Amino acid sequence: MTLSLRPLDASAYPAFEALLAEAWARNWDAGLQRDLAAWRYRARQDDGGTWLAFDGDRCVALLDSFVRPWLLDGRPVTLRETCDWYCAPSHRPAGLGIALMRRMMQQSEPMLSIGGTAATLSLLPRLRWAALPPMRAFVLPVKARGLAGGLLRRRWPAQEGLARAIPGFLPLRPPRAAAPPGDAARIEPWDPAEEAPVPQAPGLVQLLSRPAHEWLCRVPATLARPVALLFRLGGVAVGASFSLLAPAVAGQEATIVRLQIAEASQAIVDWVVAETALALASLGAGLIRCLAGAPATVAALERAGFLAATPRPVFWWSRDLAPPSALDAGFLRADDAVPLDALRGRRLAAIA
Structure with a gap:
């Protein structure tokens, strides 16, 4: 060689x-x-x-x-x-x-x-x-077919098409709503030209930068569709969410790539998480995945109806910096957001 x-x-x-x-x-x-x-x-x-x-x-x-x-x-x-x-x-x-x-x-x-x-x-x-302490993974099975498709792809990929036997309209666990944190609360599409609010949290905090936002918005339509939301109180941006909605064998499924929330108020976090899940469900998502580390985000996901999934191990390497005391991140890291598994599943079903 x-x-x-x-x-x-x-x-x-x-x-x-x-x-x-x-x-x-x-x-x-x-x-x-x-x-x-x-x-x-x-x-x-x-x-x-x-x-x-x-x-x-x-x-x-x-x-x-x-x-x-x-x-x-x-x-x-x-x-x-x-x-x-x-x-x-x-x-x-x-x-x-x-x-x-x-x-x-x-x-x-x-x-x-x-x-x-x-x-x-x-x-x-x-x-x-x-x-480092593992990240908390969560899943919201909005529809019975979405849950079946996700489980089949994970355990028996060639059999994912069997999920189509379940009626697509059959609900399983719709997202729970949260009260807006004020009369001036407003939700709007998040344009990449507007920077997301910066979280104020201890430890290591992930940022969805403008270049990453613009790149994700150009994802090939065959792979996924971006869904970006900005949350305002009194005209001030207090939170943002970026998700990808991917076509799968059992229907649409969503990944909440990043929840970036400036305010630590639990009411605001609950609102951002719940409205993001409701928006994805309204677009047809039968299954929604999310990754969280901040305690307020974990609590908001549980209140919205998300269920705990297998934790994700975390590793850190640096010559100079000590490991962080806490981690607030999502599926933005590296290739976590890219839904190639759903694409592979669709191709397997087409071949079958």
């Missing part, structure tokens, strides 16, 4: 794209793959760099990252979020995936990982990443 590590550039793109299709377990056509890869890699603005491993002319491993703004105890900090970490099975004994991660760890930014495959969760502690 003639092995080498190199950053992604124009000359490496064809070989990289071939491995990316394998990493994504692509079962859709090549034209759609090119469109998705162009949006995911070439159109983004929070580019943290992509490192590749080659065996001769063949790309055999990849590791991508986003570099994005966060807050750490109220101070701006830039974090590197790793994603699309994959090595071809034939080259895993050579340790190329670990070599790429070590190369990425030489960069200056602290790094954060939420969730991941079993291999990722076993490797990060070996690389001396610190484990």
Whole structure:
């Protein structure tokens, strides 16, 4: 083997794209793959760099990252979020995936990982990443068919189409409403040109920046539809939510990518969470997912009817900064928002 590590550039793109299709377990056509890869890699603005491993002319491993703004105890900090970490099975004994991660760890930014495959969760502690308390995952099964489709895709992917036997109109757990926190409360579409309100919370706080918002709004329609809402009190923005509504075998399903709320008032948090879930349900979402760490957000999700799902492990790495005392984040981190699993499920059902 003639092995080498190199950053992604124009000359490496064809070989990289071939491995990316394998990493994504692509079962859709090549034209759609090119469109998705162009949006995911070439159109983004929070580019943290992509490192590749080659065996001769063949790309055999990849590791991508986003570099994005966060807050750490109220101070701006830039974090590197790793994603699309994959090595071809034939080259895993050579340790190329670990070599790429070590190369990425030489960069200056602290790094954060939420969730991941079993291999990722076993490797990060070996690389001396610190484990943080897990993130709380939640799911709201608005319709019986949505819940059945989600469970089948997770356990028996080829059987997801069986969920269609359940009537699509059959409700299961509609979102619970919350009272507006005042007479001047108003909800409007959130334009990327308007910055979201900045949360005032201790620990590490995720920010949905304007570049990330604009990039997510350009998601290919085949993959998902953006739903962005801004919440005002007396004309002042106090909260915002960004979600993706994805077509799935059993109907529409939604991911609340980020809830960004400036006010710590529980009444405001309850209102933002409930109205976001109600809006997604009104657009046809049969299943809604959300990730939370802030206690007020967790309480609001439970009040809106969300159920606890499997927690997401969290890991932190930095040469200089101590691990944060708390974490307020959502599905914005890295590729958590990109609903490729729903797309794969639709293709499996079409083939069946």
